[in-house]
Amino acid sequence: MSAEVFKVGAVWHYRFQVKPFPRVQRSTRLRDRTAAGRVADKAYAATVVRANGGDPVPTLNQLLVDWLDVRGRHSSAHHIRSVETFGRLHTYGMDELLISQLDTDAVERARSKHLATHSHASANHWLRVLKLLVRWAVRREILPRLPWSVTMLPVQKRVRAILPLSAAMAWFAAVDRASTRSPSIGVAARLMLWLGLRESEVITARWEWIDWERGTYTPGKTKGKEADALKMMPWLVNYLTPLRQSEGLIVCRADGSPYGAGLARRAIRVANATCSTKGITPHRLRGTIATVMSENGAPIQSIQAYLRHKDVRTTMAYLEKNTDLIDTAQAKIAEKAGLTWRESGERPEGEPYRT
Structure with a gap:
C-alpha cells in the first residue's frame, strides 16, 4: 500500500x-x-x-539538523566537522529525500557523483557519515533498518609515515625554532609523541592531571571518555618539571587562552621540511609511539590501553610494519636451522653437501 x-x-x-x-x-x-x-x-x-506510534520519517536534511542539535552536543569535533561538511557539500540531491527513500540505487548514484572529484578513501568516509546519520534514526526506531546495501570500496593501504627516533631530537628542535613566539607548540608536539595524546586531548591537557610523584598523566577529557593513567617517560617528566604550574592548561597562548584545532600544523610542516621527514602529522606522532612500543616488545593489549582504544583492531591499524624486524627474525631462524653457513661458504660439522 x-x-x-x-x-x-x-x-x-x-x-x-x-x-x-x-x-x-x-x-x-x-x-x-x-x-x-x-x-x-x-x-x-x-x-x-x-x-505506529513513532516519529515521522524526516528528510536527510532534517535528520542532519536534528543530529547536530542532539548528538552534536556530545560528539567529537571530528564527527561534527564530518557531518557539517557532508550536509553542506556532499548530499548530491539526497537532502530532500525521506531517509526511507535512500535505497541502494540512490546511495550508489550519489557516491558515483562524489567519486567524480574524490578518491575511493574519501567515498568510503562519505558512506560512513551517511551510515552514522541513518543508523541514528534506526536506533530511534524511525526506521527498522538501513534502507540500502552498499559496500565500501577497496582501497590500497599505503604505508604511513612514522617519525624515526634517530631524528626525533632534531625534529623537536626544528619545531621549537618554528614556534619561538608560541613555546607551548613544542610542548604540544612532545605530548603527542611521548604520551600518544590526540590533538584534542593536548588542547585540553591540564597541569593538575599530572601525578608528579608517580610520574603519570591522566587525561581528563578524551574521545572515548576514558580516565586511565598514562606512565610518562622520565625524560618527559624532566622536560615538563621546569614548566610546572599548580593548575591550568599545559598548552595555551601567552594570555592563558586555549588553542584551537591545527595548533601545531605549521610548526610540524616546517620541521618535516627541515629534517626531510615526510608525512608526519599530529596523528602520525600518535601512530609513531604505538609502532615503537610494538617494535620494542609491548603487547598489543598494553598498547591498546595506552592509546585508550575500545577495540584492539583500531590499535592494530596504527601499527606500521618494520621490515628490519623481519630481517632480524629471519636471521635468527636461519641460525637456529643451521643455515648461516651457506652465506659464509663454511659447512658445519654433520651437515651434508646439497646441490
Whole structure:
C-alpha cells in the first residue's frame, strides 16, 4: 500500500488512507510527476510512522539538523566537522529525500557523483557519515533498518609515515625554532609523541592531571571518555618539571587562552621540511609511539590501553610494519636451522653437501 498520485488538470494530487486515520487527499501543487511522487511518499511515510506510534520519517536534511542539535552536543569535533561538511557539500540531491527513500540505487548514484572529484578513501568516509546519520534514526526506531546495501570500496593501504627516533631530537628542535613566539607548540608536539595524546586531548591537557610523584598523566577529557593513567617517560617528566604550574592548561597562548584545532600544523610542516621527514602529522606522532612500543616488545593489549582504544583492531591499524624486524627474525631462524653457513661458504660439522 502506498500513496496514489493522480492528475487534476495540470497539477498532481495524491491520496491514501492509513488506519486509524481518515482518508487523506491533497494537492501537491506541482506539475512535475517525479517531484509530486516524492511529496506524496513523504506524506504517506510520515502518516504510517505516526500510526505506529513513532516519529515521522524526516528528510536527510532534517535528520542532519536534528543530529547536530542532539548528538552534536556530545560528539567529537571530528564527527561534527564530518557531518557539517557532508550536509553542506556532499548530499548530491539526497537532502530532500525521506531517509526511507535512500535505497541502494540512490546511495550508489550519489557516491558515483562524489567519486567524480574524490578518491575511493574519501567515498568510503562519505558512506560512513551517511551510515552514522541513518543508523541514528534506526536506533530511534524511525526506521527498522538501513534502507540500502552498499559496500565500501577497496582501497590500497599505503604505508604511513612514522617519525624515526634517530631524528626525533632534531625534529623537536626544528619545531621549537618554528614556534619561538608560541613555546607551548613544542610542548604540544612532545605530548603527542611521548604520551600518544590526540590533538584534542593536548588542547585540553591540564597541569593538575599530572601525578608528579608517580610520574603519570591522566587525561581528563578524551574521545572515548576514558580516565586511565598514562606512565610518562622520565625524560618527559624532566622536560615538563621546569614548566610546572599548580593548575591550568599545559598548552595555551601567552594570555592563558586555549588553542584551537591545527595548533601545531605549521610548526610540524616546517620541521618535516627541515629534517626531510615526510608525512608526519599530529596523528602520525600518535601512530609513531604505538609502532615503537610494538617494535620494542609491548603487547598489543598494553598498547591498546595506552592509546585508550575500545577495540584492539583500531590499535592494530596504527601499527606500521618494520621490515628490519623481519630481517632480524629471519636471521635468527636461519641460525637456529643451521643455515648461516651457506652465506659464509663454511659447512658445519654433520651437515651434508646439497646441490
